Amino acid sequence: MQNPIYHRLSPAPKNGGFRMEDYYIWCGSAIQGEDGKYHLFASRWRKELGFGAQWLFNCEIVRAVSDTPEGPYQFAEVVFERRDRSYFDALNQHNPSIRYWNGTYYLYYFGTSYGGPIPTAGETIPSGRALEVWNRKRIGLATSKSIYGPWQRRDTPLLEPRNPGHWDCTITTNPSAAILPDGTTYMIYKSREYADATLQLGIAKAPRPDGPFERLSDEPIFRFDNEDFHVEDPYLWYGDGLFHVLMKDDYKNNSGGLTGEWGAGVYATSKDCIHWDLHPNPLSYTRNVSWDDGSTSLQCNLERPNLLFHEGRPTHLFLATGNGNEAWEFDGVTWNMVIPLK
Numbered sequence: 001m002q003n004p005i006y007h008r009l010s011p012a013p014k015n016g017g018f019r020m021e022d023y024y025i026w027c028g029s030a031i032q033g034e035d036g037k038y039h040l041f042a043s044r045w046r047k048e049l050g051f052g053a054q055w056l057f058n059c060e061i062v063r064a065v066s067d068t069p070e071g072p073y074q075f076a077e078v079v080f081e082r083r084d085r086s087y088f089d090a091l092n093q094h095n096p097s098i099r100y101w102n103g104t105y106y107l108y109y110f111g112t113s114y115g116g117p118i119p120t121a122g123e124t125i126p127s128g129r130a131l132e133v134w135n136r137k138r139i140g141l142a143t144s145k146s147i148y149g150p151w152q153r154r155d156t157p158l159l160e161p162r163n164p165g166h167w168d169c170t171i172t173t174n175p176s177a178a179i180l181p182d183g184t185t186y187m188i189y190k191s192r193e194y195a196d197a198t199l200q201l202g203i204a205k206a207p208r209p210d211g212p213f214e215r216l217s218d219e220p221i222f223r224f225d226n227e228d229f230h231v232e233d234p235y236l237w238y239g240d241g242l243f244h245v246l247m248k249d250d251y252k253n254n255s256g257g258l259t260g261e262w263g264a265g266v267y268a269t270s271k272d273c274i275h276w277d278l279h280p281n282p283l284s285y286t287r288n289v290s291w292d293d294g295s296t297s298l299q300c301n302l303e304r305p306n307l308l309f310h311e312g313r314p315t316h317l318f319l320a321t322g323n324g325n326e327a328w329e330f331d332g333v334t335w336n337m338v339i340p341l342k
Contacts, residue, residue, distance in 0.1 A: 019335030028336030033147035228255035
């Protein structure tokens with residue numbers, strides 16, 4: 001089986017995707033709505049806050065719209081408002097992932113709440129406070145019969161961390177769900193055992209997209225002999241009798257990882273969503289991007305891969321990106337870019 005992404009990459013539209021002048025844009029999950037238009041759910045926070053830890057405290061999920069899959073997408077609305085701090089997702093929402101099944105849109109995301117004042121622009125956030133809030137991340141779910149809402153948010157997390165002693169006892173975050181035709185839903189999530197431990201991926205299953213979810217394995221689903229190999233930002237889907245996943249090659253210490261390029265895309269398949277086989281040619285996308293004006297660039301980051309599907313086949317790849325000389329050293333702008341697939 002040929003890698004279904006890499007050999008289908010087309011030049012990316014230079015003026016496509018979604019960006020906002022006064023905001024950092026991150027994540028990006030697109031779907032065609034009941035109106036025939038394309039709707040992109042993304043994370044944003046005010047640029048004046050900086051790209052540091054402020055996204056943990058001041059991010060919100062927005063919806064943008066385009067007549068075409070490539071965009072450019074135009075801001076439409078903020079999807080959620082802040083609510084009482086007693087809710088797990090009261091003050092911050094991030095990492096949207098949109099799905100549709102049986103007349104309902106399912107918007108997976110993670111949220112946080114926290115004590116103390118909401119940080120403002122120019123404020124230095126102590127590392128201890130940032131770590132505390134980071135460890136409060138929980139997966140949430142909102143549903144709607146229309147892409148325009150209203151969205152009904154769950155008041156409790158979709159999946160809680162397990163008790164201490166398990167590898168996933170701190171957080172639940174970065175959800176990506178594959179909904180089968182009968183509604184059975186598999187969801188990849190991210191967690192770790194303790195602060196600064198290696199982040200790992202787990203898998204849970206539910207009879208319906210809204211749960212209840214139960215873990216399918218006590219252990220992470222990706223283990224590597226080389227401790228410097230690491231993957232994150234999974235995008236999960238099901239097709240042709242297999243589960244498929246795209247992930248970021250997030251290797252450490254110049255180890256070369258699974259693709260030989262830090263930040264590139266990794267492709268793997270599974271029959272049961274527990275035991276995974278890396279593709280013989282796992283490279284699915286690269287930070288060396290070809291644009292539709294004939295230019296090329298080395299993006300400092302490509303994050304949060306998401307696919308848009310038509311008739312069950314992936315047709316467009318969405319990635320959070322930014323320009324800069326080094327990873328995470330953006331030149332003041334981030335956006336969600338889109339790569340059409342042949």
